[in-house]
Amino acid sequence: MPDADAGPGYYAYLTYNVPLSTMRAHRLVAALAAADPRTVLDAGCGWGELLLQVLACVPAASGVGVDTDPRALARGRANADSLGLTDRVRFVEAAAAEATQEPADVVICLGSSQAFGSSADALHALYPLLRPGGRLLFGDAIWERPPTAELIEQLAGLGTVTDLAGVVDIAIDAGFRPLSIGSASRAEWEEFESGYLADWEEWLLGNTKHPDAGHIRAAADAHRDQWLRGYRDVLGFSYLIIGRSA
Ligand SMILES: C[S@@+](CC[C@H](N)C(=O)[O-])C[C@H]1O[C@@H](n2cnc3c(N)ncnc32)[C@H](O)[C@@H]1O
Known part of the structure; x- marks a missing residue:
């Protein structure tokens, strides 16, 4: 369970900060x-x-x-x-x-x-x-x-x-x-984008009522939408x- 006071992780789910298998x-x-x-x-x-x-x-x-x-x-x-x-x-x-x-x-x-x-x-x-x-x-x-x-x-x-x-x-x-x-x-991009978003998503699951949850959820939704409906495969x-x- 993430520590609410620590906030979301910092690239915690990425081995590399690029789409690299x-x-x-x-x-x-x-x-x-x-x-x-x-x-x-x-x-x-x-x-x-x-x-x-x-x-x-x-x-x-x-x-x-x-x-x-x-x-x-x-x-x-x-x-x-x-x-x-x-x-x-x-x-x-x-x-x-x-x-x-x-x-x-x-x-x-x-x-x-x-x-x-x-x-x-x-x-x-x-x-x-x-x-x-x-x-x-x-x-x-x-x-x-x-x-x-x-x-x-x-x-x-x-x-x-x-x-x-x-x-x-x-x-x-x-x-x-x-x-x-x-x-x-595409698989490398999917792993990278999912790992990038996981800092926010894992934190949100354990901190639904946290005062920062609203803007973190909005940031995660906006990023995911830009990827899946915007630049994916492009x-x-x-x-x-x-x-x-x-
Ligand atoms: C997409 S990440 C890639 C990091 C790393 N090369 C990797 O493959 O995991 C881009 C990196 O460039 C760094 N960066 C941005 N501007 C920089 C600058 N002017 N001088 C040095 N590093 C910079 C960022 O802090 C970030 O760590």
């Missing part, structure tokens, strides 16, 4: 670990789950996660501690575009292009943060199907969104070559592993 995560981590990095940078890391998984696979690697969200970073530090990775990872509270950072062998930017501006801004800014010969995992919103004008307006906060071919073009234009191209499945999410030449 365990199976795809394992494949992505294996591909990044195969590059045998010594340094890994996660820009807009949240709690840095994928960063930690790469470090767990590559004992010689150390990593830095940068994010502006102190609660997410605290979760990352706690997870690093329980995995015995504290000595090999730093979670830094900073704006990714402003954090001074040495180029890394592997860079991760998952769902965090907004930290740099548009997708193109992000890919151009990430290029010098990746060592020559390195690998970048870039996950970003895309259109799976052409959106209506109404949907573009509703999701204006995402900035300019392109399709999968478009984001690959942008990556190539920024100097990368594509090594692996994928996009989130908004997608790309997973690119792209390389910088040696």
Whole structure:
């Protein structure tokens, strides 16, 4: 039963704050670990789950996660501690575009292009943060199907969104070559959206009479409606592993 005073959870039902299945995560981590990095940078890391998984696979690697969200970073530090990775990872509270950072062998930017501006801004800014010969995992919103004008307006906060071919073009234009191209499945989106909403829904079940219940219920209903009647199957999410030449 949730603790009413604590309010709804904070991404408590999500392993990753993007539509990412365990199976795809394992494949992505294996591909990044195969590059045998010594340094890994996660820009807009949240709690840095994928960063930690790469470090767990590559004992010689150390990593830095940068994010502006102190609660997410605290979760990352706690997870690093329980995995015995504290000595090999730093979670830094900073704006990714402003954090001074040495180029890394592997860079991760998952769902965090907004930290740099548009997708193109992000890919151009990430290029010098990746060592020559390195690998970048870039996950970003895309259109799976052409959106209506109404949907573009509703999701204006995402900035300019392109399709999968478009984001690959942008990556190539920024100097990368594509090594692996994928996009989130409907099942990944359903798991992600359900997990996102579960903070509110689980809390509401145990707190029907709480003074905050009305606005939390309204927020949950509005989000679910926007997903199921709006962007479901239209908004997608790309997973690119792209390389910088040696
Ligand atoms: C969709 S979440 C993805 C988090 C993480 N990459 C993951 O896959 O779970 C986007 C993250 O970007 C972070 N963020 C937003 N603006 C940022 C900025 N200017 N600098 C660093 N992080 C930022 C947010 O705090 C949030 O944790």
